[in-house]
Amino acid sequence: YAIYLSYGDLSPCLKQCFLHFSLKPKNTKIYDMQFVGMWIGEGFVHGNPDRLEELGFEYYEELILRNLVEPDMSYPGQYICNMHDVVRSFDQFVTRDEALIAHHGEMDNSKLETKGVESGELGWRSLQQQKSLRSIMLIGNFKVQSGDSLLTFSSLRTLHIESANFVALVESLYQLKHLRYLSVESNDIHSLPENIQKMKFLQHICLGGCENLVKLPANIVKLQKLRYLNLDNTCINSVRRGFCALTNMRALYGFPVHVEGDWCSLEELGPLSQLMEIGLKARLGAKMHLSLMGLYCSSRLGDDGLVKDGVTEKDQGIIEKVFYELYPPPYMEDIRIGRYFGRQLPRWMMSTTMEPLESLRILSMIDLACCTQLPDGLCQLPCLEFLNVSRAPAIKRVGPEFVQPYSAVTMLQWEEWNWEEEVQAMPVLEVLLIQRCKLRCLPPGLSTHARTLRKLSTYNVQRLHSLDNFAFVVELTVDNIPELTRISNLPKLQKLEINCCRKLESLQKMTALRRLMLTIQHSEKQLPLYLQTVQPSHLLLDCSPEILTSISVGKFGPEFDKFSHIEKVEAYSKDGDNVKKWYV
Template sequence: REIDMLKDIGVQILAKCDGLPLAVKVMGGLLCQKDKIHREWEMVLSDSIWSISGMPEELNHALYLSYEDLSSSAKQCFLLYSLLPKTAVFFRDEIIGMWISEGFLHGTLDDLEELGSKYYKELILRNLIEPDAEFIDQSVCNMHDVVRSFAQFVARDEALAAHSGETNIVSKLSAQKLLRFSLEEKALESDVLDWSSLQAQKTLRTLILVGHINIKPRDSLVHFPCLRTLHIAFSHVVALLESLHELKHLRYLSLEHTDISILPDSIGKMKFLQYISLRGCHQFVDLPRSIVKLGQLRHLNFSGTSINNIPRGFCVLTNLRALRGFPARVDGDWCSLEELGPLSFLEDLEFDGLENITDSSSAAKAKLGDKVHLTSLFLNCGSILEDDGLIKEEDCVSEEKQQQIEKVFEELCPPPRLENLDIKGYFGRWLPRWMMSSSAVALKSLRILFITDLACCKQLPDGLCQLPYLEFIQINRAPAIKRVGPEFTQSYHQHSPRPSQMVAAFPRLEKIKLIGMVEWEEWEWEEQVQAFPVLQELMLKQCKLKCLPPGLASQARALNTLYIYNVQGLISLENFPSLVLLELDENLDLERITNLPRLQELTILNCTKLKVLEGVPALHRLVLSYNDMETIPEYMKGINPRHLELYCSLALLVSIAAGQSGSEWDKFGHVEHVKAYAREGGNSRKWYVFYTAKPYSLETNVSHSFMLKGRNLDFF
């Protein structure tokens, strides 16, 4: 009965959303936060906000309701998020760092990041921000334009978000005293905003600038005494460094992708600094000794810099939660791995240049296993692989060097709480024991694994299949691997004599990408071996795999998305009952695709030997593109996609444009919608034909005389 009542109220709430998809999503997110009881939903339905008339366009009723339901702290976090420049990428830890710096998070000093993560997840659950699918683990989100406009309208009295192309930025800055200002600048340097235009904003607490701004030699930060958050990216900022220490209240300093090479020694005076990011500052080489005076530092990011000096005494920064791009060194007057030992609160740690460590005892003194809060670990060596994925001749490593790096990685065994592991450039012959077999218990909480440029290992880690929470694997470039054997999918549980005790390998893995394993020829996985029960997405790219293993089709019953790019030797693809989306590119030996009963979307690019495509009754959309396609493939006569998109030669396009009188009609005339293109120069859609079966319609920009001549242009 209660469920029926909720359903009735839900339908009435849905009606108030006026059919707007975003409003429906936001209301769904709001209702998810409520208890599933009649009274809670009734309060949402009867809220007075629905009846407000004459609201500005930005104040969408559903958004207003969801916003008002947030706690006061979450409201502030949401409004600040809306100021972030739209096309720039901001990671979760950056955003949470801003929230902490602004004082929006009210908790103990030990749990601020955790509290920030809670608010971040709440905004996702309410559909106020949306995870970007390109980034794993929701580390980057986007904000819908309507949501952004709403939030900026609400914050309009104290915040301004501007972007290049606006003509009245300076006048707005002159007319209003702001607490927060952001600017995304893409204009030419002659058209950009002058730094001096900002100097009247003496009450600013947050300043976010992405893109070039005109900073002159005598420009200064002295005009912003209240500033807590300063984020400048992709600009020239060296002139401002001399006055940096004037920002007495600054908590958050991010100068990403700028031209700085050092930080001034006076930074040691900035006692409140909690967050410093110099990510992508390629010229940055030196950290001043005074850095060790910043006892409140929680986050340091040197990723993508050329830093070669971190001063001794770094171990006193015991409040650090995140340390990225830490350079591994053994000689000279700088900080060693040993000084990381006391940093027990670290949650996120990245090492660079681990090939420089000659003594494994130095790695042991970093005490990774004791860092019980550590959830993300990045272990980086310099790559010895060429662009083609093979080892550089001049970088062939000695057996001694391989043994050395093996011992170093062995000592960097993480604590059991680790969730994200990223390994780059490892050139040992064997992966560390803590990734293999029963020793992989050290990774029992692992959810995400990246391994890039695995130069010399001949075997993938055989302990992964036992991990209970592993969701994502990406192996990128592993030229020594020629075979993936049964040890990859054979869980030790499966040796149990009783079938009822058999446990599927990789029980929670949803996505796996195997890229650039250029010598990989064989994948052994027998049909009866249970593995990958919830696998949804698989990518195979740049390898020599001659056939897909029987176990993949029979056991990966949730597999709905398959990408196969540049796989040499693969002849057939068949019998995948759950596949919905399939993309193929540069598979030059592929001849057959059969028995994919649920397939809806199929993209075939440059698979020139493909002759058989059948058993695809649910096919909705087919994209075909060959560089020199002269005829539509014969298999089109036997299939009936609703939409067909072709990229072909101009000669073929002329035949298609002829419609029923053309030689290709019997291959496409039965398709409901057809879009065909041929290119000229760099324009892949210069010439086109648009066809609809019912009612009959054929539109083209290929002229009648052009069709009569059957002209074939040499430049095509």
């Protein structure tokens, strides 16, 4: 009833966007920009044509504020949202005569304008029977037979496909003359139809993840209504002259930079004055609408996180110079740097020169193969909310100033974190993730000054021996910390997760602990003694069959004294891929 009231309070445009969101198949990752593109293509977003994306994001945020969709907290910036099963059921009830969801290849309704397909293998010809389709969102495999095409779907406005079987239908794409939104992720696609200009209403093209796509059709520059183009993770390494004709472009990702004689592809970006988001190598200071920037090189790191190929000083000098020229405008909100192999980050990121980036909220730096120092000026960014530093093998030492409200840090050779108690920093740190490094201890300044720290997670920190005196931490995870022997003095700790810490001997001063999740390696035949020193109300245990058998006999078992004081105990043991085959 509460959902019905919330739905009734929505404007007509928001109702359409809300109902459309329920077509998103479960357990799939579709970004906010993609949904906004679909809504614009379907005609759900009304207003000034120059502000359609902005209005679409306002709709998206309104659905979040009304708790009708839920941000996925695994991703920063509310870029990805999901829908609760109860809300989804309501949505699908309302759209029962207009939408169809196919699960495992079985379809439920015949009256159809929009279709979402979640999994299993669906016959393309079963879709061709639905000639009134306006939207298809298909995730998974489907059967394509000789003679199948897209010609049937003359009314189609939205096509979102993530499947390896789509290549057989690519050549008939041009027949979708009313298509507004096209998103394809398939490793089998090498090119798009040369007569793509016949799809003159196309506004949104996403080809991210088509790893074998090698070129764009020359006539793509004739798509005057195109507002979004994503070429990330493709093999496209050049564009033709004339790309500058796409003056309606609002978002551009994976734009290839190349030089032919005295011409550079970056020159094509000059007239694109409406750009709001961009992922490329270009001089960006004059792009007044930019809020997101992605800068990516070719990776120099192997799967183990270490440098796999030599990097010459000449190559480093060139890439450092290129990145320096990409000085972003001061109102940039989101910067993502990947696979950078210079020794130093761009000068506009270092020290006090970072101060002009006063609007920056999200900073992600992944695969910094040769970089030896993080920016000192991070502490001067007043709006920074999320920081991710991952796979930076050359960084061994940091100071106190680099952590922000949410921080995720992965640096394989990181050994030392200098931060004395008298140095004040990180007053608003809420979540801290440290993984895959060689830290021996966490600095005293962290436990003293990080008074808003609520969640602390450590994974594969090889030399860490203790965790002490975090007075405000409510949730703690320790995972595969081989040298950890002690966790103590966490008076507000409510949730503790311990995974495979074989040397852990002592848990002390955790008076507020409610839930303990403990994973013991299956080679261990006994429960740890430290269970007797804590008193959670709930113990969830993953253990060997031998320990599980001992627990199952209750007070007659040899392990009973270790857990008898705990109100609720759940224990399970896996068998092959079945994680909870044996359960007590």
